[in-house]
Amino acid sequence: MFPASMRRLARLARLGALLAATSAAMAAPRGASTGDMEGFSPSAAAVEAALEQRFDAGLSAQEQRDWMQSMSSEPNHVGSAHDKANAEFMLRKFREWGWDASIETFMVLYPTPRDLAVELVAPTHFSARLREPPVEGDATSEKTRDELPPYNVYGADGDITAELVYVNQGTLEDYKELDRQGVSVKGRIVIVRYGGGWRGLKPKLAYEHGAVGCLIFSDPRDDGYGAGDVYPKGGYRPPDGVQRGSVQDMTLYSGDPLTPGMGATPGAKRLTRAEAKTLMKIPVLPISYADAEPLLAALGGRVAPPAWRGGLALTYHLGPGPAKVRLKVLSDWNQKPIYDVIATLRGAVEPDRWIIRGNHHDAWVFGATDPLSGNVALMSEAEAIGKLAAQGWRPRRSIVYTSWDGEEPGLLGSTEWVETHAAELKAKAALYINSDTNGRGLISVEGSHGLRHFASQVARDVGDPETGVSVLARSLAAERVQSYEGGGRPADGSGDLPLGALGSGSDYTPFLQHLGINSLNLGFGGETQYGVYHSAYDSFDHFRRFGDPTFEYGVALAKVSGRLVLRAAQAELLPERAADFANSVGVFTEELHKLADGMRASSRELDQLLDDGVFGPATDPSRPRTAPQRESAVPFLEFAELDTAVEKLKQSAKAFDIEYLRLCSAADAGAALERERMNAALTSLEQTLLDARGLPGRAWYQHMIFAPGAHTGYGAKTLPGIREAIEDRRWNEANQYVGIVAHALNAYGARLDAAIAAQ
Ligand SMILES: [Zn+2]
Known part of the structure; x- marks a missing residue:
């Protein structure tokens, strides 16, 4: 499918030439000596940096090219022979690379x-x-x-x-x-x-x-x-x-x-x-x-x-x-079989905490860009991690690599797997990292906002293949230029990546919005010529000319995703910067106030125009256009409970982040136990944002902060229970969801408080 962020990338891509001119002045990615990594003590960060150098050495652009060429050589939609062959090819590869791998099959309606x-x-x-x-x-x-x-x-x-x-x-x-x-x-x-x-x-x-x-x-x-x-x-x-x-x-x-x-x-x-x-x-x-x-x-x-x-x-x-x-x-x-490839590397210290990485492998026809460009990067990562394991290395937590079938018809492979293993995933899954299409250009990352700094540090440590600056530096430069030229919001000065909210359109949806598993979605793009989406011309020959001719952005995706996986698997503390989440929710809440105020003003103006009868005289009598319908008045909503919850969450987040930083490098006797307690709290932290009743009219969507819009589909709606009730003028429901969302935010804050409470 199509990441909603592609449009943003296309706008950013126009800034490419400008960026190249200023690149000399910008920071190159930091080398192996960097010590600052979220969740790591300085000494562990140095070990991790060295591990990542070895990981990078296991990545190959040529292999990605070869895999894409063979996997896109025949149509590979759900039910096709080549779709099954691709799954079996990956199974062989994962096993060859030392993973405990299998294919999980489901039977789905697929006309x-x-x-x-x-x-x-x-x-x-x-x-x-x-x-x-x-x-x-x-x-x-x-x-x-x-x-x-x-x-x-x-x-x-x-x-x-x-x-x-x-x-x-x-x-x-x-x-x-x-x-x-x-x-x-x-x-x-x-x-x-x-x-x-x-x-x-x-x-x-x-x-x-x-x-x-x-x-x-x-x-x-x-x-x-x-x-x-x-x-x-x-x-x-x-x-x-x-x-x-x-x-x-x-x-x-x-x-x-x-x-x-x-x-x-x-x-x-x-x-x-x-x-x-x-x-x-x-x-x-x-x-x-x-x-x-x-x-x-x-x-x-x-x-x-x-x-x-x-x-x-x-x-x-x-x-x-x-x-x-x-x-x-x-x-x-008919019903058709779908083939999910699931590969596991068991953790040595915390085997029951899982870091999951996924991309889909089914396409509409040949699918070179969508989805194989992302899938071959994922395969590279699995090979490079397998090489580390062959040298005797074991991850601290378990790593699960997945290649989904049936994404195109409706996230079938990921959703059925998530639904089948829901209880185990709720207990064990700490993070899901998704990609889909990839190509030349800038990085785009969307996801849970507590992961913003974590993702930004990874982008800081990976170089852009064409400009020599870091992936992060390019993204921040583009954001500033775009803001100057009037096309975007100003950078917030944090030095971190702008992190988009997750709507839908790829396999993170069942993880995040159904089960409440912390999720990220990422890819490079915007400097491709990609006008062949979901057609038979999304082919290897198209990709090698207009997508990523050197496959170096495939390697860059593997470097970024692989680091996200490795750091989440290795860090003493699971990634989380609670203030980033709390501040984002603060912004979403302000937006709701503005939305209601704006609608109130606009409805009043419409009332006045209708009362004054101006639509008749304003229209061309030879091609009349009737007046719009009168709208229901917008009441003042009961936001107080939400506003209070946001303020309280900000306080909890601040205290949590201070303790998190201390614990990262604490060496006292009780520190290990405290870290374990914090990790236990973080593994399922995102689940505090679920409500079992779900969103109005769609109980399957249980996340109270992020959902695909009921009227947009791909585009994310933040605080969707309230926002969509306002947009659809269901005022009682808006007030009801203020209470439900406030309850979820309070639960998130209480979990943060408990994680740092003195024993
Ligand atoms: Zn796709």
Whole structure:
């Protein structure tokens, strides 16, 4: 899938040239002698630094290149022969490298298309091609025999003919605007462009507004010729390139649609398809801009608002009609096996504390960038750690390397594994580190904010392959330049990486948001030409030209992720800087105050405009636009309990961080015991943020601080129970979740207090 941070990276990438010019003035990564590592005493940090030098020596760009070439040589979607072969290849490798490895198999609902058609039946006739022809210079694009045609997995079956309506990106705001323009989608097929949120929300909102079918196209403005030269000249989406993808409603739960909350083992009790809430209710297909163009050109009705117009050389009309379209989707609704590769290196001192590292291995077609670019870095790490073990080294805590299957259809492999082993993971998992796509550019890290300083120190100690400065220095420089140029928020002066909040879109979701396991997600990117997302052109030949030609960013990812794993496994104290978490929650809370205040002011203004009757006279009488609906008044919410909890948490965090630093290097007789007590508290600290009732209408999501937005899908919502209640004007629920979130923050603070209480 697609990390939400890619857009941020693309903006940052434009600053590349500037950075190169100033790089001489910037700090190079520190060498092996550095002593400052979170959770380590100075002497242990020196040992760790030496270990990391040996780890680095075990990484190979050439191997990553070879693995990617062979693993992306055939289609490797769920259920394909090559997907299974790749899992077995990794199993052999992990064992060869000394890991205790196995494949864990689950049976999941995975429909595959049998009969697809998109036809314009009026006013003229056109049959959509619905496939991706070979491209010159791309060896695998000719291997179409085993690939699935472009489709959206978990869309409904159907064969319908109806008038077409253009709905822009198909967001709630877009439907409000359509309503004011007097256009209804009831009984019609919508054509919607990618962008503006998780693709699964497009058919979902279309259905909720009465549409009977949904076509999603890639507008060339976004990742085609509007972004750069198209493949094979450049790396952007060619006219026939299609973005496949899942449309299961992951805002409710991820994983196999038939086994929510439990592992999809052979004997598991399954829902019927009719009972599964995450399956889409209407047929939906993704199409290329070559196929979309004749459909859009045949639309009449009003001209679309300026912000709705894309990059095609035609006038974008809303419809409905006269374009009439037939959409046919028939699938085989079978269960298919998925193959998770799980490899363990048992800890010598604390074997029941696990540091888990994961990336997925399944793709939509060949998947060189998504996901193999991240997966081959993970393999490099496993090999290098295996070499350390072969020399007699053992980690302090257990290390678990995982390569997930079935991520693309809906985080199936990770979710089913997490659900199957939930009790053990809640007891043992201290940290989950995820990656997915990777390529040239800047690092992006998202995750639990108590890990911010830990992740930043690792970025400080790894060099950027092209500029010679540290990965951290590049990121901080870009943040400052971007802020100066008006595109971003100012750096906070901490010298640490900006850490994004986790929404969804990759395998950390079940770990963090279902089980409350501390998580990080990371990758390099933004300086690639990646316009072939989820198409057959996401290939080895594309990656070696436009992704990471030297594979040095694959090595850099392995250096960063490997250090995160090794430090978390080796440190005397598990990573945590509580003040960073407390301050972040403070910022989120301030945002909620501003959100409610802003909505109150805006609703009052709207009331005044409606009372004064200005919408009528303001509109063009020949193309009238009706007034917006009056909104419910925004009350003053009962934030006091939350504000109090945040202040209290800040106090607890401050005391905890002081004691944490002392304990790192304390050598007195009781110190070891105190450290053990602190580690026990830290292992499951994040779980204090769960509430067993979950979020409103989606009990599977139990984390009270981070969730994917119900109306955004990929994008994170912080303090989601409160924030989404405010956004949806459910005031009682907002007040109720103030209490629930305050309770969770108090539990987190109490755990910090207990960890440092004198015995
Ligand atoms: Zn992916």
